[in-house]
Amino acid sequence: MTSPMLELTGVKKSFGGNHVIPGLDLTLNAGEVTALIGPNGAGKTTIFNLITGFLRPDEGQVVYKGENLHGVTPEGIFRKGLVRTFQEVRVFGGITVLENVLVGREHGFRSWRATKRNTAAAMETLQLVGLDRKVHVMARDLSYAEQKFLSLARVLASDAELLLLDEPTSGLDGRSLDLVTALIPRLHEMGRTVLIIEHNLDVVRSIAERIVFLESGRVIATGTGDELFARQDLADIYFGGGVQ
Amino acid sequence: MLQFTINLLIMASIAAIVASSLNLLIGYTGVFSIAHAIFYGVGAYATALVSLHWGSSLLLALVVALVSSGVLSVLLALPAARVTGEYFVVVSLAFALVASTVFAQWTPVTGGPAGLVGISRATLFGIGLNSNESYLVLSLALLALVTVILYVLIRHTPLGRSLQALRDDPLAAQALGKNPFRLRLTAVVISAALASTGGVVYAGYIAFVNADGFGEQGGVLFMAMVILGGAGTLSGPIIGAFFITLFPALLEFADLPSQAKGPLEQIIYGAALVLLMLVRPSGIAGIFSALSPGHWRRARAVAGADAGRQPVTGVPVPGEYTPTGGAA
Amino acid sequence: MLALQLLVNGIAVGALYALAAVGVALIFWTTRVFHIAHGATYLIAAYTFVSLHGNSVLLALVGSTLAAAVFGWGMNKFVYRPIQRSRESFFTLFVASFGTLIIVANVISLWAGSGPKALPPPFGRVQIGFLQVTWVAIIAIVVAVVFLLGLQFFLEKTETGVGLRAMADDVELVDLLGLNRRRYATVALILGSVLVVPAAILTTYVQGLTPQAGLRIATIALIVSIAGGVGSLAGAVVSAILLGVVENVSTLYVNASWGTAVGFSVLLAILVFRPSGVIPRPSAT
Numbered sequence: 053m054t055s056p057m058l059e060l061t062g063v064k065k066s067f068g069g070n071h072v073i074p075g076l077d078l079t080l081n082a083g084e085v086t087a088l089i090g091p092n093g094a095g096k097t098t099i100f101n102l103i104t105g106f107l108r109p110d111e112g113q114v115v116y117k118g119e120n121l122h123g124v125t126p127e128g129i130f131r132k133g134l135v136r137t138f139q140e141v142r143v144f145g146g147i148t149v150l151e152n153v154l155v156g157r158e159h160g161f162r163s164w165r166a167t168k169r170n171t172a173a174a175m176e177t178l179q180l181v182g183l184d185r186k187v188h189v190m191a192r193d194l195s196y197a198e199q200k201f202l203s204l205a206r207v208l209a210s211d212a213e214l215l216l217l218d219e220p221t222s223g224l225d226g227r228s229l230d231l232v233t234a235l236i237p238r239l240h241e242m243g244r245t246v247l248i249i250e251h252n253l254d255v256v257r258s259i260a261e262r263i264v265f266l267e268s269g270r271v272i273a274t275g276t277g278d279e280l281f282a283r284q285d286l287a288d289i290y291f292g293g294g295v296q
Numbered sequence: 297m298l299q300f301t302i303n304l305l306i307m308a309s310i311a312a313i314v315a316s317s318l319n320l321l322i323g324y325t326g327v328f329s330i331a332h333a334i335f336y337g338v339g340a341y342a343t344a345l346v347s348l349h350w351g352s353s354l355l356l357a358l359v360v361a362l363v364s365s366g367v368l369s370v371l372l373a374l375p376a377a378r379v380t381g382e383y384f385v386v387v388s389l390a391f392a393l394v395a396s397t398v399f400a401q402w403t404p405v406t407g408g409p410a411g412l413v414g415i416s417r418a419t420l421f422g423i424g425l426n427s428n429e430s431y432l433v434l435s436l437a438l439l440a441l442v443t444v445i446l447y448v449l450i451r452h453t454p455l456g457r458s459l460q461a462l463r464d465d466p467l468a469a470q471a472l473g474k475n476p477f478r479l480r481l482t483a484v485v486i487s488a489a490l491a492s493t494g495g496v497v498y499a500g501y502i503a504f505v506n507a508d509g510f511g512e513q514g515g516v517l518f519m520a521m522v523i524l525g526g527a528g529t530l531s532g533p534i535i536g537a538f539f540i541t542l543f544p545a546l547l548e549f550a551d552l553p554s555q556a557k558g559p560l561e562q563i564i565y566g567a568a569l570v571l572l573m574l575v576r577p578s579g580i581a582g583i584f585s586a587l588s589p590g591h592w593r594r595a596r597a598v599a600g601a602d603a604g605r606q607p608v609t610g611v612p613v614p615g616e617y618t619p620t621g622g623a624a
Numbered sequence: 625m626l627a628l629q630l631l632v633n634g635i636a637v638g639a640l641y642a643l644a645a646v647g648v649a650l651i652f653w654t655t656r657v658f659h660i661a662h663g664a665t666y667l668i669a670a671y672t673f674v675s676l677h678g679n680s681v682l683l684a685l686v687g688s689t690l691a692a693a694v695f696g697w698g699m700n701k702f703v704y705r706p707i708q709r710s711r712e713s714f715f716t717l718f719v720a721s722f723g724t725l726i727i728v729a730n731v732i733s734l735w736a737g738s739g740p741k742a743l744p745p746p747f748g749r750v751q752i753g754f755l756q757v758t759w760v761a762i763i764a765i766v767v768a769v770v771f772l773l774g775l776q777f778f779l780e781k782t783e784t785g786v787g788l789r790a791m792a793d794d795v796e797l798v799d800l801l802g803l804n805r806r807r808y809a810t811v812a813l814i815l816g817s818v819l820v821v822p823a824a825i826l827t828t829y830v831q832g833l834t835p836q837a838g839l840r841i842a843t844i845a846l847i848v849s850i851a852g853g854v855g856s857l858a859g860a861v862v863s864a865i866l867l868g869v870v871e872n873v874s875t876l877y878v879n880a881s882w883g884t885a886v887g888f889s890v891l892l893a894i895l896v897f898r899p900s901g902v903i904p905r906p907s908a909t
């Protein structure tokens with residue numbers, strides 16, 4: 053095996069006296085789809101914030117492709133090839149759907165001359181998420197589900213290799229849910245590495261090669277879906293919390 | 297009467313140039329600055345100095361104005377590295393106060409409180425723009441040029457898209473690789489440079505420059521034009537500028553003691569601002585958009601900007617990002 | 625020696641700025657409004673005092689305090705709260721606040737004229753060692769210390785005060801704890817407005833009064849409370865005094881008309897190099 057794509061070692065984070073991440077080791081291998089699951093408040097989103105530079109670890113390190121990300125800004129981390137979505141919908145409401153997607157592809161002066169190519173790529177991605185009919189609609193005029201799709205399209209269209217998706221299916225059902233569920237394996241086929249926070253266990257089972265189970269900021273189990281879903285103790289933690 | 301109208305139209309176009317430039321910050325970048333009268337002033341002083349020392353070339357005056365206000369604006373943008381969002385307003389207010397002191401007190405260069413006199417009308421390609429009519433054409437042409445530049449920048453360039461992304465959601469923009477400081481700096485410099493061109497026309501037209509109108513009071517007026525007209529629309533600041541400039545002309549005809557006119561005008565602006573904020577914060581252009589949604593689709597951009605700025609749960613702001621925006 | 629003299633004057637002026645600034649800070653904590661209309665409160669208090677003090681100084685004091693309190697209360701009730709109810713946005717609130725300042729300043733100049741007003745200096749000077757200090761400066765310092773200590777006591781020892789501090793930390797927390805956010809906003813606006821009264825009166829004795837003073841003092845109060853570190857009263861006080869001192873001491877080197885500009889430049893530089901303020905608030909633990 054090659055060296056891991058992303059490696060967190062001894063990462064700690066507390067807010068005030070609240071030790072949200074008391075000590076975390078986590079490894080992602082290139083090309084894998086990993087699901088990060090755990091009860092609400094387990095610290096999943098916090099881990100995303102720590103990886104993407106929105107928060108700095110109190111201790112420990114985040115290493116991406118052999119490079120320590122300490123002190124790198126969120127935008128710097130994006131340029132190294134990591135991109136994330138947010139748990140809540142965060143589209144750029146005042147510009148169109150197409151422009152939203154272009155934003156993630158256009159960097160530096162060179163992009164000024166590549167609008168055609170970038171637009172073509174953006175259109176392709178929008179087709180993938182079924183928004184190709186709405187490219188010129190203002191993002192704020194989209195429905196909630198469409199805004200979720202747009203958030204996904206934005207990160208897919210960027211050339212990032214590692215995608216961190218924070219609950220891409222939350223609030224979705226029926227066809228919208230199926231659309232997102234079907235999308236993840238396609239990413240995998242494109243060779244992207246994915247870390248996904250997901251509450252819907254059916255979705256997790258169908259897309260994740262590896263599952264990391266988090267509770268109170270600690271990894272308490274890692275394995276394939278079949279391994280973890282068989283364990284009653286995990287089910288108790290997951291469903292017993294009652295926070296859902 | 298004709299000269300009176302021409303004069304008003306020139307002043308309104310100049311105001312529209314400055315307000316449109318400011319709109320790049322307020323309406324499209326989400327940077328709320330009250331310092332724009334300063335850059336307008338820098339344009340005017342630069343033109344005065346060029347005219348007094350180097351002659352009446354319009355192009356030379358424009359270049360000097362663009363460069364000097366662009367450079368000066370970096371000083372304003374510097375705190376934006378750390379001080380973001382709402383706090384920047386206060387920084388810009390303080391900056392305006394400092395800079396207007398410089399206008400009024402740096403006597404060797406600005407002429408101090410007495411100002412600079414004897415500025416000549418500009419010449420363009422050897423043609424002297426001596427009549428008021430030619431200045432009207434000049435100011436309208438410049439307004440058109442500034443509007444086209446802004447239109448292209450905002451609608452058709454990656455920079456424009458990035459600025460609006462930053463306005464709508466700074467965190468999401470960062471997550472997509474945007475450097476907020478660099479973008480804000482770029483926007484401030486471009487906006488300040490464009491605003492200075494209004495000063496170029498003003499100085500040549502009035503032939504006299506002093507610190508009046510280039511301080512905080514002037515800055516508030518330009519802000520009012522953008523907000524009243526409708527921030528985040530191309531037409532809004534122009535509507536606002538014409539409204540605020542032409543409106544006092546009506547008071548000219550009213551039978552009022554002359555010293556009451558100034559305050560009365562201001563009271564009306566103030567009341568318009570407060571009422572509009574209470575009723576329809578998207579400005580006059582926003583009122584049109586309510587009437588014909590198709591045409592004025594973009595008018596609501598600023599309403600969206602507001603929404604984007606609201607705190608959302610799960611945002612990792614506390615801790616690493618202190619309220620003033622600096623890393624802890 | 626002149627320097628020392630200027631230092632004392634600077635501290636006195638700074639103490640008055642501090643009184644204006646803590647009001648703005650309190651109001652920001654609770655309403656998240658940059659209350660630039662604080663300048664209007666200042667004008668209302670000062671002009672009320674000037675127009676009444678011929679009758680009786682006590683009446684003038686009571687009158688200007690009442691006027692300030694009523695204005696602050698009304699600002700919250702008729703401007704901030706309606707806007708916050710429909711769409712809570714910083715721009716909207718700030719512009720409305722600014723609009724109110726413009727209205728008040730100009731109504732005053734219609735009514736009282738735009739020229740400067742002055743109050744006769746009531747007491748002379750005292751000689752302390754080799755320093756000549758005006759009584760007004762001494763009173764300013766004493767009044768500021770008394771009011772600031774009183775505020776500190778109020779914030780730490782009373783239930784309402786503790787609630788106000790909690791709001792500074794976390795507005796959502798206040799909602800969670802069931803504290804009444806609206807009531808605190810009202811308290812903060814009234815209290816903050818009243819705090820500006822001594823500043824308005826004493827500054828009028830020292831520097832005179834014009835309708836333009838409102839914007840100036842509000843700008844000072846805002847920049848000082850931000851340069852001091854958001855949420856930090858001590859920081860606001862320190863940077864207010866710093867501004868007063870720099871303003872005065874700089875006149876040793878430059879013309880007095882540059883004073884405020886030099887002081888502001890120092891505060892801006894602080895913001896660039898120490899963005900969390902002079903005295904950053906310790907993060908909640």
Ligand SMILES: Nc1ncnc2c1ncn2[C@@H]1O[C@H](COP(=O)(O)OP(=O)(O)O)[C@@H](O)[C@H]1O
Pocket residue numbers: 067072090091092093094095096097098099610611612613614615
């Ligand atoms: N910026 C923050 N400041 C203080 N506490 C935070 C912050 N971010 C997260 N927390 C706390 O950390 C815990 C974990 O939150 P989060 O990572 O969002 O959980 P999850 O995404 O697993 O539901 C929660 O108790 C939350 O209140």
Ligand SMILES: [Mg+2]
Pocket residue numbers: 096097098139610
């Ligand atoms: Mg989460």
